[in-house]
Amino acid sequence: MSYYFIAFISALLVSYVVTPFVIKLANRVGAIDVPKDDRRVHKVPTPRLGGIAIFLGFIAAFLAAIAGFKAKAPQGMLMEMAGVLVGAVIIVVTGYFDDIKPLSAKRKFLVQLLAAIIVISSGVTIERLTNPLHFLFRDMSSTIELGILSYPITLVWIVGVTNAINLIDGLDGLAAGVSTISSITLFAVALFNIQMPIAILAIALAGATIGFLPHNFNPAKIFMGDSGSLFLGYMLSVISIMGVLKSAAALSILVPVFAMGIPIFDTFFAMLRRILSGRSIAEADKGHLHHRLLDAGLTQKQAVLTLYCVSAVLGFSAVALMEATLKVAVALVFAVFLLASMGVKYLGLMDIKTSTDKIDA
Numbered sequence: 001m002s003y004y005f006i007a008f009i010s011a012l013l014v015s016y017v018v019t020p021f022v023i024k025l026a027n028r029v030g031a032i033d034v035p036k037d038d039r040r041v042h043k044v045p046t047p048r049l050g051g052i053a054i055f056l057g058f059i060a061a062f063l064a065a066i067a068g069f070k071a072k073a074p075q076g077m078l079m080e081m082a083g084v085l086v087g088a089v090i091i092v093v094t095g096y097f098d099d100i101k102p103l104s105a106k107r108k109f110l111v112q113l114l115a116a117i118i119v120i121s122s123g124v125t126i127e128r129l130t131n132p133l134h135f136l137f138r139d140m141s142s143t144i145e146l147g148i149l150s151y152p153i154t155l156v157w158i159v160g161v162t163n164a165i166n167l168i169d170g171l172d173g174l175a176a177g178v179s180t181i182s183s184i185t186l187f188a189v190a191l192f193n194i195q196m197p198i199a200i201l202a203i204a205l206a207g208a209t210i211g212f213l214p215h216n217f218n219p220a221k222i223f224m225g226d227s228g229s230l231f232l233g234y235m236l237s238v239i240s241i242m243g244v245l246k247s248a249a250a251l252s253i254l255v256p257v258f259a260m261g262i263p264i265f266d267t268f269f270a271m272l273r274r275i276l277s278g279r280s281i282a283e284a285d286k287g288h289l290h291h292r293l294l295d296a297g298l299t300q301k302q303a304v305l306t307l308y309c310v311s312a313v314l315g316f317s318a319v320a321l322m323e324a325t326l327k328v329a330v331a332l333v334f335a336v337f338l339l340a341s342m343g344v345k346y347l348g349l350m351d352i353k354t355s356t357d358k359i360d361a
Helices: 002-029 050-064 066-072 075-100 105-121 147-167 174-192 196-216 225-242 254-259 261-276 289-295 300-321 326-347
Strands: 128-130 143-145 283-285 356-358
Touching (some): 002 050, 002 196, 050 196, 050 225, 075 105, 075 196, 075 225, 147 174, 147 225, 147 261, 174 225, 174 254, 174 261, 174 300, 196 225, 225 254, 254 261, 254 300, 261 289, 289 300, 300 326
Antiparallel strands (some): 128 143, 283 356
16 A cells, blocks of 8 residues: 555645646746636636646656556556556647647647557557446347457547546636546546556546645636646546456446546537537537536535535446446446436536637637
């Protein structure tokens, strides 16, 4: 357990201590988020680039625990780790420049594709998926081997989750807190599967994000910016692939979906809402979960804490799925989707009349 403690504490301390210096850097290079449309909730210009502090905290933890990696990780996993870190650097560097001067959505998408391709080339792929027919016909295999389809499916997963975290970064502390809960969930799942290197990555990411959170919680002194939200989404997607999605558990695909339920849920309905209204999915609107909670009368802090609670419940459900019997797992999944459908109706997440603004960051 000492490796996990070292990784967590070193990431937390570095992230917390470095953040004030990153605030000064953001002010110096002009990485300031100016509220210029009604989608933005903050009222005063606020520094961005918080992702730099999160990234440095994570890297510090990785280096502090490198001895554990060498001792416990097979050679193939070390190659995967190298590919993951190269992709992370590409993501963070792109986010840095985007936080200073917004890049086009197309350029950011191409960079995300490049990072995902590097990760896939290092050996990180989704090799199998749960076979839903197995629950009806028990003589069938519980998993579907993807073969060559593993490459495009992995690509979609990495890019999709990367952008999902980016889309929920709309309130002070929201993306940081939800990402922390997701990281801790993946850490618990990695411990359950006895995957020490993956557990270290997950707890290091949680520590780095927690260290940043005191500076980011309402009222925020700094935003994480795209350098942070894209990095967190990228790392969560990759950690989930290296961990639970490599296992042969029958319900393994649902574990990361639950662990990152809030951003995945919100992104899915945002895309569906825009498609049904005949708009491009590259347009923003005020129909996200956090916007709806604010419209319902909650304050920023109340909305964020509400989503923390929901995320924690989903995270607990994800861990429970690892040991649940088939009947319990099916009941759990049914309950979660029933509550989700009620939430969609109550919050009006499919209301296609919400106002839109072209994405500019």
